Amino acid sequence: MKKINLLIALVLFTVTGAFAQVFKPVQWSVATKKVNAKEAVVLIKANVEQGWHIYGLNVPSGGPIATSFTFTPDNGAKVSGKVAAKEPKSKYEDVFKMNVPYYNGEVIFQQKVALANGKPTKVKGVATFMACDKERCLPPDEYEFTVTIK
Template structure:
């Protein structure tokens, strides 16, 4: 009898797992463009599913988690300035009692890189972000990337 109960529990658990949905409303990608021998740009694209949004790079204190980048480059290359993007939209969110900047649809973040020599340069980074829709917010998530500028 115990084996039958165990088998039934296992089957129910397996079936419920098959119906569980993992929400991943943001798809990330990364690319580079070499401007000249001493300068390049890293493009980090976020494609946000319809009905969802991620927050801007600068969010007022007490608001949601801003989109943030931690980027490094090797071979003596240096980051030139901060990550930039088009101006975000803004809306009042009752939850935070403030206007918050956000992106929906597709947004491309850019990081300029000053190259140090003619060798390939590896740029690595992490994007930390929070994604929400009208009803819920998912826990903060990270996207790790690495790209080589040749």
């Protein structure tokens, strides 16, 4: 009897898992560009699947989770200024009762880094974002990265 119950439970979990969908509508990549001996730029690219979007960097209070970044450079380097990106699109969303900025397709976020010395500098970072389509919004997610400026 125990074996039959175990078999039924195993079959149920297998069937349930087969129908579950995992959505990963945003693919991230990171690169650097050295401007000169004292400055570099970290480039964080988001490729958002067609039909999906992520929210802008500056979302009004009461709106969805804005895309945001944290950076931790080493070797005495410091983040310089704010994250820059192209101007987001904007649309009215009934759920939030406001216009919200968003990105779809490909968007590149840029963060300047002031370098402290000639040594390679590692920059650890986290992108926090929320992806939505016409039918659903996924819970906020994070993309962690480490990149070396040489």
